[in-house]
Amino acid sequence: MSIGCRRGSDARYLAALALALFFLPPGMAWSVEPLESKLGFNLFSVREDVQFGKESAKRVDEAYPLVTNPQVLHYIDELGRRLASLAPNNSSEYAWTFKVIDSSDINAFALPGGYIYVNRGTIEAAENEAQIAGVMAHESGHVVMRHGTHEASQALLAQAPLAILGGIFGQPGSLTAQLAKLGLGFGVDSILLKNSRSAESQADEVGTYILYQAGYDPHAMAQFFEIIEKKYPQKTIQFFSDHPVPENRIKAVDSEIPLLGPAKAWKTDSPEFQEAKKRLLSLPAPPPTKPAPSASAGSPGTPPAPSSRSIKFDGNGFSIAYPDNWHVQRNEDSVALFPPGGIVNVAESGATQAYGASISRFQPQNSGQGNWRLIAATQELVDTLRQSNSNLRVIEQKAVNLKGRSALSTLFETDSPLQGQKERDLLVTTRQRDYLFSLIFISPESTFDAYKPTFLAMLQSLEVH
Numbered sequence: 001m002s003i004g005c006r007r008g009s010d011a012r013y014l015a016a017l018a019l020a021l022f023f024l025p026p027g028m029a030w031s032v033e034p035l036e037s038k039l040g041f042n043l044f045s046v047r048e049d050v051q052f053g054k055e056s057a058k059r060v061d062e063a064y065p066l067v068t069n070p071q072v073l074h075y076i077d078e079l080g081r082r083l084a085s086l087a088p089n090n091s092s093e094y095a096w097t098f099k100v101i102d103s104s105d106i107n108a109f110a111l112p113g114g115y116i117y118v119n120r121g122t123i124e125a126a127e128n129e130a131q132i133a134g135v136m137a138h139e140s141g142h143v144v145m146r147h148g149t150h151e152a153s154q155a156l157l158a159q160a161p162l163a164i165l166g167g168i169f170g171q172p173g174s175l176t177a178q179l180a181k182l183g184l185g186f187g188v189d190s191i192l193l194k195n196s197r198s199a200e201s202q203a204d205e206v207g208t209y210i211l212y213q214a215g216y217d218p219h220a221m222a223q224f225f226e227i228i229e230k231k232y233p234q235k236t237i238q239f240f241s242d243h244p245v246p247e248n249r250i251k252a253v254d255s256e257i258p259l260l261g262p263a264k265a266w267k268t269d270s271p272e273f274q275e276a277k278k279r280l281l282s283l284p285a286p287p288p289t290k291p292a293p294s295a296s297a298g299s300p301g302t303p304p305a306p307s308s309r310s311i312k313f314d315g316n317g318f319s320i321a322y323p324d325n326w327h328v329q330r331n332e333d334s335v336a337l338f339p340p341g342g343i344v345n346v347a348e349s350g351a352t353q354a355y356g357a358s359i360s361r362f363q364p365q366n367s368g369q370g371n372w373r374l375i376a377a378t379q380e381l382v383d384t385l386r387q388s389n390s391n392l393r394v395i396e397q398k399a400v401n402l403k404g405r406s407a408l409s410t411l412f413e414t415d416s417p418l419q420g421q422k423e424r425d426l427l428v429t430t431r432q433r434d435y436l437f438s439l440i441f442i443s444p445e446s447t448f449d450a451y452k453p454t455f456l457a458m459l460q461s462l463e464v465h
């Protein structure tokens, strides 16, 4: 489903938030020093972070091709160590290790304990050293704030309090195997990599701090994230799924910088960076991207079955529960919830959703301002969708009741981005103030029935306010 339609903007909401930030006393909005007290709830020790990281890194190394060029590795290792040495909450136990994945996708991630991976595409997309330093400083932030094991701890507390009481983690055997026993994934598609937006803000905060201490322009990190999101939307899907975009990222970072100390003559680039980038660009093209290996993958290319455990997603004006093995991607004016492999690349239109749910707000143009009727506005949305999905055919439309709200469900079929396949979509619309709230469930026709129970459970959990 290609969802290229007009939608309402979040401008008013953002303006209100910006105002709220503006009125916070400066010392309250950001303060870097007492970061120790901001460490989240964690069941694990730093030593266990390192053990998790080591075990997961082994899987990553097996699953992904790595760049082996010694000059590039030396450069990244030297830069990474210099930045990590300036991180707050650093511990001599962290096993700072930096590797470059041979992929043109723009991505970077940190496993617990200091194992940081940067994709070749990220270095190639960076314009200067400060930008790549920003990415690595941000990832170091996830390490020293221990976000991976914090997320795992919260999931464990929610799902397996008895196992914790029973001391499962005191038993011999690998920690990741024990996590897996409890149904929590590991490796590249792991809970250890799923950061919340508040964790992102914190990693931004730490990353900015590190950049300042290292003498780089501290604006470079948030600016680079913004550049890649706009310039390379198809290459950053995984990055922004593992690193959801915090609200007002740039504003938050900008307001932190004056608190760090006086402005310096910032360093932005180095001949070493340009040399490393040149070397990467001259290497043979990376192998085609493999789908991320998953603990519960079905047949090749097919997303794993939706997990029966769900997570609640709080959006702007709505909340919905979705399977906990799905990803979330927040775009400027929509949210995509999808299983691993649920977004595919199509030559003409780029990243296109083939499985999952897409939620957005649509501003009807012709159905009468503020007074439009649900059916007419839905028709307008369907017509808009038809512009980018020419074979769209409505199968059935009926009125439904959504917790006391009148809503309309529209079942339609169109071409799937998966070659040669038809797609079935269930569109649910309801009025939300002056907008049309729209939720589309998406699946190839062949699996629509299998996804139906998941879609219905999600619909039942939906709250629009």
Ligand SMILES: [Zn+2]
Residues within 6 Å of the ligand: 138, 142, 195, 200, 203, 242, 243
């Ligand atoms: Zn992050």
